Amino acid sequence: MIKVRIYTTGRCKERWLQEALAEYEKRLTGQMEIEWILDIQKITPPWIALDPNGELVSSPAKKLSKFGSRLNFLIGGPDGIEKNLLEKSAWIWSLSPLTFTHQMTRLILLEQLYRINAPSQYQK
Amino acid sequence: MIKVRIYTTGRCKERWLQEALAEYEKRLTGQMEIEWILDIQKITPPWIALDPNGELVSSPAKKLSKFGSRLNFLIGGPDGIEKNLLEKSAWIWSLSPLTFTHQMTRLILLEQLYRINAPSQYQK
Numbered sequence: 001m002i003k004v005r006i007y008t009t010g011r012c013k014e015r016w017l018q019e020a021l022a023e024y025e026k027r028l029t030g031q032m033e034i035e036w037i038l039d040i041q042k043i044t045p046p047w048i049a050l051d052p053n054g055e056l057v058s059s060p061a062k063k064l065s066k067f068g069s070r071l072n073f074l075i076g077g078p079d080g081i082e083k084n085l086l087e088k089s090a091w092i093w094s095l096s097p098l099t100f101t102h103q104m105t106r107l108i109l110l111e112q113l114y115r116i117n118a119p120s121q122y123q124k
Numbered sequence: 125m126i127k128v129r130i131y132t133t134g135r136c137k138e139r140w141l142q143e144a145l146a147e148y149e150k151r152l153t154g155q156m157e158i159e160w161i162l163d164i165q166k167i168t169p170p171w172i173a174l175d176p177n178g179e180l181v182s183s184p185a186k187k188l189s190k191f192g193s194r195l196n197f198l199i200g201g202p203d204g205i206e207k208n209l210l211e212k213s214a215w216i217w218s219l220s221p222l223t224f225t226h227q228m229t230r231l232i233l234l235e236q237l238y239r240i241n242a243p244s245q246y247q248k
Contacts, residue, residue, distance in 0.1 A: 057222075058176065096222070097180050108228070
């Protein structure tokens with residue numbers, strides 16, 4: 001079981017997003033345990049920062065496997081991630097050079113985690 | 125008013141995704157008119173193909189503005205876009221080198237169109 005902690009700011013206001021995140025968490029049951037921590041200052045190393053200027057990869061599985069059974073992700077707020085936290089990241093991963101809302105970033109991250117865990121039965 | 129036609133395959137089964145797309149279409153009212161066409165063979169040039177191997181850009185606004193007031197987007201199914209249609213594209217745009225479901229691609233596309241149209245009041 002992989003323990004995933006996602007450090008981010010602000011609650012999800014949109015109902016569709018809450019439903020979407022719940023759906024992916026459900027699909028990940030037994031493979032990954034997702035914990036949301038709404039205080040980015042509580043993060044402990046090593047962590048992976050999600051930032052549009054980070055490294056673009058087509059398959060994150062290999063990179064993520066280096067972190068073993070604990071994955072800490074950091075998603076910044078509307079103004080991105082503060083320099084201090086960005087510099088201390090073990091890896092800066094860019095989901096896309098496009099700017100996404102931090103809420104959309106949560107959804108894309110869960111979808112990618114799900115894709116890594118269930119590639120064979122995954123309905124693209 | 126910009127007319128956006130999105131050619132894709134298959135309906136959205138997930139309720140949260142239907143809600144999310146409806147929400148973005150509502151926000152785009154008066155600026156963009158979105159039409160979904162569930163038959164990619166009906167597409168007429170010029171069109172923009174969405175493909176992970178296309179061009180990555182951080183701000184698509186300038187690229188898209190070249191197409192004037194009509195934007196035709198092509199989103200492939202689970203097996204991507206057939207070569208024939210990809211080759212005839214006016215532009216191949218990559219939202220990310222990651223593979224997204226075609227359903228997630230719809231949502232990210234609408235979110236980016238909304239971002240282009242409403243950058244000032246946009247709550248990241």
